[in-house]
Amino acid sequence: MRCCHRHASESVPSGPRPFSLPGATEHYAAERPVRAEHVRIEVDLDFDTHRITGLCTTRVSAVRPVHTLTFDAVDLDVSDVQVDGRAARFSNSGAHVRVELSAPLAAGQACEVAIRYTARPRRGLYFWAPDAAYPHRPRQAWTQGQDIDARAWFPCLDTPAQKATSEVIATFPEAMTSLSNGTLESDRVHDGRRTQHYRMAQPHAPYLVTLVVGEFEEATDTAGSVPLRYLFPKGRKEDALRCVRRTPEMVRVFQEVTGEPYPWSGYAQVFVTEFILGGMENTSATSLTDTVLHDARAQPDYNAEPLISHELAHQWFGDLLTCRDWPHGWLNEGFATWLEMLWKERADGQDEADQHRLVDLEAYLSEARERYARPIVARRFHAPMDVFDRHLYEKGGLVLHELRRRLGDDLFFKGLRHYVARHRHGSVETVDLARAFEDATGHNLDAFFDQYVFAPGHPELKVDVRYDAEEARLRLQVRQTQSTADGVPLFRLPLDVALTVDGHDTVHRLEVTDAEHAFHLPCPSAPSQVRVDPRRGVLGTLTVDKSAGLWMEELRAAPEMRARTEAAVALGRDGSPRAVDALGTALADARLFWGTRAACAKSLGRIRTPDSRARLLDALSTEHPRVRRAVVASLGEFRRDTEVTARLRALVNGGDTSYFVEAEAARSYGRVRAPDALGVLEAASTRPSYQDVIAVGAVDGLAESQDPAAFSVVLARTAYGHAAPLRRAATLAVAKLAEVAGRKREAVDLLAELLRDPLFRVRMGVFEAARTLGDSRLVPALEQTPLLDAVARRAARETVRFLREGEPQAREVASLREEVDRLKEETRALRERLEGLSLKPPEPPRAGAKPARKQVTARTKTAARKAGGRKRKATRR
Numbered sequence: 001m002r003c004c005h006r007h008a009s010e011s012v013p014s015g016p017r018p019f020s021l022p023g024a025t026e027h028y029a030a031e032r033p034v035r036a037e038h039v040r041i042e043v044d045l046d047f048d049t050h051r052i053t054g055l056c057t058t059r060v061s062a063v064r065p066v067h068t069l070t071f072d073a074v075d076l077d078v079s080d081v082q083v084d085g086r087a088a089r090f091s092n093s094g095a096h097v098r099v100e101l102s103a104p105l106a107a108g109q110a111c112e113v114a115i116r117y118t119a120r121p122r123r124g125l126y127f128w129a130p131d132a133a134y135p136h137r138p139r140q141a142w143t144q145g146q147d148i149d150a151r152a153w154f155p156c157l158d159t160p161a162q163k164a165t166s167e168v169i170a171t172f173p174e175a176m177t178s179l180s181n182g183t184l185e186s187d188r189v190h191d192g193r194r195t196q197h198y199r200m201a202q203p204h205a206p207y208l209v210t211l212v213v214g215e216f217e218e219a220t221d222t223a224g225s226v227p228l229r230y231l232f233p234k235g236r237k238e239d240a241l242r243c244v245r246r247t248p249e250m251v252r253v254f255q256e257v258t259g260e261p262y263p264w265s266g267y268a269q270v271f272v273t274e275f276i277l278g279g280m281e282n283t284s285a286t287s288l289t290d291t292v293l294h295d296a297r298a299q300p301d302y303n304a305e306p307l308i309s310h311e312l313a314h315q316w317f318g319d320l321l322t323c324r325d326w327p328h329g330w331l332n333e334g335f336a337t338w339l340e341m342l343w344k345e346r347a348d349g350q351d352e353a354d355q356h357r358l359v360d361l362e363a364y365l366s367e368a369r370e371r372y373a374r375p376i377v378a379r380r381f382h383a384p385m386d387v388f389d390r391h392l393y394e395k396g397g398l399v400l401h402e403l404r405r406r407l408g409d410d411l412f413f414k415g416l417r418h419y420v421a422r423h424r425h426g427s428v429e430t431v432d433l434a435r436a437f438e439d440a441t442g443h444n445l446d447a448f449f450d451q452y453v454f455a456p457g458h459p460e461l462k463v464d465v466r467y468d469a470e471e472a473r474l475r476l477q478v479r480q481t482q483s484t485a486d487g488v489p490l491f492r493l494p495l496d497v498a499l500t501v502d503g504h505d506t507v508h509r510l511e512v513t514d515a516e517h518a519f520h521l522p523c524p525s526a527p528s529q530v531r532v533d534p535r536r537g538v539l540g541t542l543t544v545d546k547s548a549g550l551w552m553e554e555l556r557a558a559p560e561m562r563a564r565t566e567a568a569v570a571l572g573r574d575g576s577p578r579a580v581d582a583l584g585t586a587l588a589d590a591r592l593f594w595g596t597r598a599a600c601a602k603s604l605g606r607i608r609t610p611d612s613r614a615r616l617l618d619a620l621s622t623e624h625p626r627v628r629r630a631v632v633a634s635l636g637e638f639r640r641d642t643e644v645t646a647r648l649r650a651l652v653n654g655g656d657t658s659y660f661v662e663a664e665a666a667r668s669y670g671r672v673r674a675p676d677a678l679g680v681l682e683a684a685s686t687r688p689s690y691q692d693v694i695a696v697g698a699v700d701g702l703a704e705s706q707d708p709a710a711f712s713v714v715l716a717r718t719a720y721g722h723a724a725p726l727r728r729a730a731t732l733a734v735a736k737l738a739e740v741a742g743r744k745r746e747a748v749d750l751l752a753e754l755l756r757d758p759l760f761r762v763r764m765g766v767f768e769a770a771r772t773l774g775d776s777r778l779v780p781a782l783e784q785t786p787l788l789d790a791v792a793r794r795a796a797r798e799t800v801r802f803l804r805e806g807e808p809q810a811r812e813v814a815s816l817r818e819e820v821d822r823l824k825e826e827t828r829a830l831r832e833r834l835e836g837l838s839l840k841p842p843e844p845p846r847a848g849a850k851p852a853r854k855q856v857t858a859r860t861k862t863a864a865r866k867a868g869g870r871k872r873k874a875t876r877r
Contacts (some may be wrong), residue, residue, distance in 0.1 A: 001146050001333065001388070002310045003276040019374035021797045022453035026379050027162060029325035030235070034060040034069060036164035037110065037595040039206070040551075041154045044171040045141055045213060046620070050127040051120045054153045058164075061110040069099045072151035072158035074124070080116040082779065086687035088113075090710065097155055105707050110183060115155045123788050124152025128273050138233060140214035141172075142272045142287055143776070144280055145207035147326055147384040147790070160322050160354040163203035170510025171195045172213045172483070179212045179231060179270050181283045200283065202264065203425060205322050210282030212270050228317070229268035232293065236271070239293040241306040246347065250312050253346050254339065259417035260424060263320045267312070274724075276760040276789070278307050281314030281336070291691055291725075298690040300625045301660040305347075306340045313339035321420065322546040323428040326384035330376045332387070332429055334396020341397060354535055354562040357401060364394040365541065366460075373488070377430055379699060382797070387792035395539070400451045402539045406448070407441060407495060415440040430454075447492065457488030459540035461495070461512070465550070467523065474499065474523040479516045482540075490515055493538065495523070498563075500529035505559070528553050532653055534563040548574050551584045555600075561593040572603025580607060584615035587631075590623065593761040597622075598630035613638055617647060625658035632661055636668030636704075645674045652684055659689045663697025670701025677705040682713050686725075696729040703733035711741035718750060728765035735769035747773055750780035760789065767795040776803045 020317035024866040036058055043054040052074075058070065074095055081099055089100040099113055124145060130137045143153060153160040168180040174194045182200035189195075200209075216231040219241065228247055232240035247416055249271070251262055264284040275289035290312070292304040317335035337360065367390040376391050376399070404412040419436035430453055432657035432689065434445050452458075460482040466475045476497065495510045501523055510519050531554060532544045549572070573577040585591055587600040601619065604612040619631045632651065638644040651665040666684045670677050685698035699717055702710040714737060717730035731754060738747035751773065754766050771780050782796045782803075 001280050001314070002307050002336070007724060009512065015387060016372050017801065018367060018846065019372040019378060021382065021794075021801065022381045023385075024382050025072070025383060027325070027384065029381065030157075030159040032157075032159075032161065033064055033066050033159070034062050034105070034871045036060055036157045036162045036163045036206075038167075039154075039156065039209070040167040040169070041209070042169045043154070043211070045127075047127060047129065047139055047141070047173065049120070052125065052153065053118050055114060055116050056156070057110045057112055057114040058156070059110060062105040062155075064107050066105050069101065071097045071099070071113075071115065071155040072148070073097045073115070073117070073155035074152045074156060075122060076117040076152075077116055078117045078155075080114075082114045084111050085114075090115075098422045109367060117155065119153065121153050124149040126276075128272070131619050138214055138273050138759055139176075139773065140273050140389055141210040142275070143215075143282075143674045144276060144287070145209060145282075146280060147207065147388070150206040150209060154209075156209075159325065160205045160207065161324050163205055163322065163425070163427070165203050166200040166209055167198065168209065168211055169195065169197045170211055170213060171704075175229075176213050179229075179268055179285050180210055181285055183210070183265050187305060202283075204319060205613040207492075208281070208283040208319055210280075210285050211286065212272055212285075212287060214272070216270065218678050221248060222247035223262065223267070225299070226251055226262045227266040229266065231268065231270040233271060233273075233290060235289075236290075236293050239295060240271060242294060242299060242310055243271075243288075243292055244683055246305060247308060249347065250309050250343060253343060254313060254316060257336065257339070257342065257416065258316050258420045260320070260420045262315065263424070264315065267315065269308070270309075274759065274823045278522070279311040281311045284315070286311040294690050297657070301629070301658055302690070305343065309343040310336045310340050310780060313343075316420065320425060321423045322426075323430050324429050326387060327377050329384070330396035330399075331430065331433060333393045334376075334400060337393045337397030338400040341401065350535075351561040351593045351595070354560075355565075357398070357520055358536065358595070359673045360394040360397060360561070361536075361539070364390045364398060367391065367459065368456075373486075375456050375487075376453045383790035386794045389789070394600075395458075398539045402452065402493075403445070403448065404435075406693075407437075407443065407538045409723070411441040411443070416683070417700055428648045432681055451491055455489050456489050457482055457486075459491040459493060459512075459538065461538065461542045463495075463532050463542065463544045465544060465546035467526050469526065471520075472522065472524050472528060472803075473519045476519040476521065477511070477516070478510065478512055478519065480512070480514075485730055491540070493654045495538065496533055498529070498531040499523065499527045499532045500531075500553075500557075501525055501527045502603075527559060527585075530557055534558070534560045536562045536566060544570070548576065548579060552578065555582055555596075561596050564592070564596045565599045568599035568603050572599075572606045575607045575609075576675050577609075577611065580604065580609060580611045580615065583607075584612070584618075587615060587619050587627075588622075594624050594626045597627045601627065601630040601634045605637040608637055609801050613641065613644065618649065620651070625656075625661055628656075629661045629664045630657065630665040632668055636671035639672050641672065643671050648672065649674065649676075649680060652680055659693050662687075663689070663693040666694065666697035666701045667704065669702070671706035673705060677701065678707050678710055678713065681705070681710075685713070685717065688711075692723045692726045694761065695723075696787045699726065699729045699733050703736040706737070706740050708737070708741040711737040715746075715750070717778065718754065720759075721772050724759045724761045727759070727762045729763045731769045732772060735773040738773055743775065744775055745777075748775050752785070753788070755781055755785040760792075763792055764785075764787075764795065767792075770799050771802050774803065774806070779803055800803045 038059040040057040043052050045052055062294045078092045078097055079395055082087045083101060091098045095730060101564060103429055105111060127141045128137060129139045148158050150156055170178050171193050174189050174192050178196045180198035182198050185197040185199050187196050217234050221228040230240055230244050231685055238790060252415035255261055266284060268285045269288055271288050271290040271293055279286055279288045280822060294308060313336040318332035323329050323331045324368050341353050341356050344356045358404060374391055376396060378387060381387060388573055415437035418440035419433055422436050423432055430449060434449050439446055459480055462479045462481050464477040484490060487842045492513045495512050496507055497510060498505055498507045507519055520862055530546055530550055533542055551567045551570045555564050558564045570582055570585060583604050585601045587597050604616050616635055618632050622628050635644050635648060638767060648665055648669045652669050656662040666681055681698040681701045685695045687694045699714050714730045718727050734747050734750060738744045751766050751770055754762055779800055782800050787793045787796055
């Protein structure tokens, strides 16, 4: 599963809090007195009433003698139960169906339990149809079983370890078709109703059982001997193939990496409407959100391959090898996330893979910094979906990259193939991965997994680099600065350092084992480059203190684009004219990797001098859309700058070949506080684009403008009938504008109402907006509104905790942001004055006058002290 909603509960940085919320309990794998062997689901779908009528027959065998059988079954109206064809007594609690056996089932003995039921599912299976607000929405029904929602549409033993073969026999309107697991056995029509019968011949977990019904077009392909099917909305063939065209090559790469041929009879991908996730890896039949379908104009900025590769990877990791219980879910999601990176590496090169890993690292670090740091394997939670976060996905993938970095490719891939071969079609825990790698490589990895999987946190490294010419050696002081409270360990890890001396590169691997080390490397002459962790492979933070000259040379000539990107970031903190020159030169170099050039643009925006502004304005014509987008975003730093405002206005009004650049221009136009932002951005918010990115950028810009009159404009965009991405952006914009518009009560009422919205993504947007608004009057609505989805319930609990603990802090944060913006403006103006003064001949000082620079420094330091005091005060609260 690739979640589109993993960002949902992150908003105003507030410092980490405990992962476990009040009322959480310890979760362990369910007991298994019986084993499921085969599940046959016969289901008739009524699209008019959104009801299903079902008969689910499960063959079970006893592990120990049993008198009763208990099936997970949520909101199923059970009318009849039979055991081996004979009526049986049962009870139905609304969460479980308990079946009484007429005679005990002995160990090893099997029986078939048939449960007849009806339901109008509230989760697990979802019906969709057009309505007055969304007249073009297709009629569809689709299932989503992860984590424990399969029980909401058929009675089952709903735990990942209960693997069974399956059949799905679905009946629905004749004009539609269906997709389920395995092979299509039959397709027949009777009296205007179609019945299709799918059979899955290999065992898989109940959460992976799928059914999709709708009107689709279809295309086919092959990956070697593996048949491929692509199902998509009518008229979207080109857009669908744009997403999935490299699936055959992905299959080949993943087969080679795992040493395991594609494990199922075929592979289908279907694009469905209003899907609550990005995708779901149902065995042999992945469901994907149709929002990733994109046109040719979006292609240079966006592709769906991370999602496509992630879900395909699950066919091995998650479906073939399945976590025994959800605390070990990283063995599903971490592997799929890591294989996204591997696909990038194999398909698009090392630079793209390193950039992808950078995004994953920043996502994990953001969660650890702003929400919580937890062990990847954590058992204390409310619902299993609580652990489907950035620790499970991004940190899980980064742990595997860290393991690869330590072992080297030969041993790593040897261990990986041994793990797959040993546990194929089985259930796994983290210890199974550790033992498989130990057996294959001879390395005991217990300490590694203790540090990175069973303990919270990550190394926070600070490295001081100094060259000693007299001793002809380079001194590196390495410190681990992370707090070791709450179980965070001191880490043992390798740290690579690449030196360039007299034009020659040497790589040293340092072994970091303690809180502080001093390493001395022989160096006959001063190095021109000292690249610490040159591909930024360490799972953690890294701060390097070295001379600006080293950073500039690395930006100019480092062989790793990732090292050049780090240099660009560091030079943005330097801010000197030499740094601006180096950044501007790199930004203009079309030969450089786009990620490095984008980092240069961001740093130039941070520096905010006339020269950095000029460099950015010159780069507006750069050909690469992702670099151009970064340039436009950085121009948003130059608030109330007339030249920048004019250029951004021309771009917003005139458009761009890239949807995303146009959207970013709208966003920046609000950030610069353009006097006519309201009219310009309101017009832009009506433009059609892929996923409404331009309209979203315009709404974001209106929020940034802090114009009270913008409140009514964004409020109108929250209405049911607008596209979900726009409604979600508008919801957040309402929260950002409510204070300045004096309409907080109205914003509170809106958010409370949207908690019940039919669209999942809109509902999820409420939590971020609530944190931004920071109004505790929302607490009753958050606590009392029934939220069926576990992700929403978790987000609501976190938001309530934030509002109760952090409302004063939220106001302080907002105030601090405004003061920081003001200080940036003052600093920019002072820099402009200083640069202007540097061009004039010095004047003799007047008697008693203090140097201008000292006055500037004192004023700036005084303002900074005030801001720092406020920040510390906010933290204490």
